Amino acid sequence: MHPAFRNRGHPTVQSHGPALKSKHTFRGVVIHESQPRFKGIVTPPKPAAQAGTAKVRVGREVSGRGGKGVSVITGLPLTAGALEDLATRLKKTCGAGGAVKDGTIEIQGDHRDRLVAELVKLGYDAKRSGG
Numbered sequence: 001m002h003p004a005f006r007n008r009g010h011p012t013v014q015s016h017g018p019a020l021k022s023k024h025t026f027r028g029v030v031i032h033e034s035q036p037r038f039k040g041i042v043t044p045p046k047p048a049a050q051a052g053t054a055k056v057r058v059g060r061e062v063s064g065r066g067g068k069g070v071s072v073i074t075g076l077p078l079t080a081g082a083l084e085d086l087a088t089r090l091k092k093t094c095g096a097g098g099a100v101k102d103g104t105i106e107i108q109g110d111h112r113d114r115l116v117a118e119l120v121k122l123g124y125d126a127k128r129s130g131g
Contacts, residue, residue, distance in 0.1 A: 057129040058115045061106075070098070071112050073105040073119070073126075086122075093118050 056075045062068065073090075076083060080100070087105045091098045094114055098107040107115065112128050119126035 054124065056119055056124045056126040058112045058119070058126055059129040060110055060112060068108070069110050071107045071110060071115055073107070073115060074103075076103075076105070076124070090115060090118060 054075055054077045056073065059072050059074070060069050061072050062070075071094075076086070078086065083100045083103070083105060087098055087100050087107075090105065090107055094107055094109065094111040096108045096111065098105065100106075116126045116128050
């Protein structure tokens with residue numbers, strides 16, 4: 001390819017630090033945090049909450065499920081992998097199926113009392129929500 005046509009319309013980013021090349025994607029240029037001119041732009045991640053301080057709520061929902069009720073556990077400060085492990089344990093405790101969706105655990109059926117007891121045993125400040 002002729003040099004005049006290379007990177008046409010895409011400005012190049014020059015690095016002042018180590019030899020890091022910018023990576024062009026279809027959405028723009030990937031910013032490397034180690035470059036001096038980008039200091040302060042990237043915000044540090046927030047620390048995760050402790051298990052004892054989280055407000056864990058166990059409720060019941062039927063909306064969008066054809067009248068079938070599920071017990072929904074919200075407010076758990078866990079990663080996706082830890083949520084999957086906890087969901088597996090709770091499903092075995094209740095003897096029911098379930099899933100992890102959008103950071104919440106859904107257990108099929110109304111098992112709120114049993115779930116609250118199990119979560120309190122595991123050290124969470126779990127409370128029953130709803131009617």
